[in-house]
Amino acid sequence: MRLNHVGIAVESLAVASRFWAEAMGLAGGETELVEGEGIRVRKFPVPGGPAIELMEEAAGEGGVIAKFLAKRGPGVHHLSFEVDDLDRTIARFRALGYRTTSEQPRAGAGGARVTFLHPKDAHGVLVELLERPRESP
Amino acid sequence: MRLNHVGIAVESLAVASRFWAEAMGLAGGETELVEGEGIRVRKFPVPGGPAIELMEEAAGEGGVIAKFLAKRGPGVHHLSFEVDDLDRTIARFRALGYRTTSEQPRAGAGGARVTFLHPKDAHGVLVELLERPRESP
Numbered sequence: 001m002r003l004n005h006v007g008i009a010v011e012s013l014a015v016a017s018r019f020w021a022e023a024m025g026l027a028g029g030e031t032e033l034v035e036g037e038g039i040r041v042r043k044f045p046v047p048g049g050p051a052i053e054l055m056e057e058a059a060g061e062g063g064v065i066a067k068f069l070a071k072r073g074p075g076v077h078h079l080s081f082e083v084d085d086l087d088r089t090i091a092r093f094r095a096l097g098y099r100t101t102s103e104q105p106r107a108g109a110g111g112a113r114v115t116f117l118h119p120k121d122a123h124g125v126l127v128e129l130l131e132r133p134r135e136s137p
Numbered sequence: 138m139r140l141n142h143v144g145i146a147v148e149s150l151a152v153a154s155r156f157w158a159e160a161m162g163l164a165g166g167e168t169e170l171v172e173g174e175g176i177r178v179r180k181f182p183v184p185g186g187p188a189i190e191l192m193e194e195a196a197g198e199g200g201v202i203a204k205f206l207a208k209r210g211p212g213v214h215h216l217s218f219e220v221d222d223l224d225r226t227i228a229r230f231r232a233l234g235y236r237t238t239s240e241q242p243r244a245g246a247g248g249a250r251v252t253f254l255h256p257k258d259a260h261g262v263l264v265e266l267l268e269r270p271r272e273s274p
Contacts, residue, residue: 001162003186006143006216008262016260023233024218024264025138049140049186074261076213079143081161096160123153124211125145127161 004082005051009068013056020044036107038063078126086131141219142188146205150179150193157181173244175200215263223268
């Protein structure tokens with residue numbers, strides 16, 4: 001289980017990108033609309049480590065990022081850990097008494113399958129478990 | 138510039154350690170008192186990536202973690218990026234108009250020198266810049 005990316009909620013991808021690109025010196029990827037989540041994301045890969053993923057609201061006032069910003073303001077939203085087998089990992093967490101925020105995994109950015117542990121169970125951290133899409137043969 | 142660790146503010150190192158050790162499967166290091174900051178920290182190295190650093194209040198009600206917990210509750214506190222030359226990096230950020238939260242770098246965990254960028258300038262993220270201690274000859 002290794003850290004894949006740090007998800008950060010921002011008011012504006014364009015404005016926040018300036019900090020991560022110009023000041024932190026990271027090269028940003030393309031902006032991607034994640035339809036199922038109603039968000040736009042832009043990844044800044046960090047050489048030899050997890051990426052920074054900026055997340056902007058795309059679904060309007062009731063959306064997940066809009067609600068986060070209204071409650072907490074911009075900042076770190078989740079930590080995403082990559083696992084080999086998401087279904088097996090979820091089963092293991094549930095057997096230990098941990099809850100996920102949805103019954104089934106969902107479609108994340110880049111074609112990944114993702115699920116979130118309940119932040120109360122992780123002491124205030126929203127932990128995403130992510131399984132990368134299988135490479136096409 | 139690469140991610141060295143993710144700092145997480147917790148109510149109790151002992152309780153939160155159970156999640157990161159038993160559920161996430163990480164091996165925790167020794168608990169360290171960082172006197173200058175008034176905090177106790179415990180690092181959980183993640184193979185091939187940045188560590189998870191749990192931080193607990195050690196200085197009492199007015200301490201930095203106590204204030205963070207009172208305001209935001211437990212959760213991600215900062216992202217720590219490792220740099221080769223902290224003084225040069227600070228000079229570069231200041232030249233770009235970014236503010237640090239203290240005039241001079243401070244002593245962090247493990248003998249590192251650290252400074253923080255002002256979270257407003259980083260769109261809600263508390264970014265730590267960290268220079269590892271030089272190896273003894």
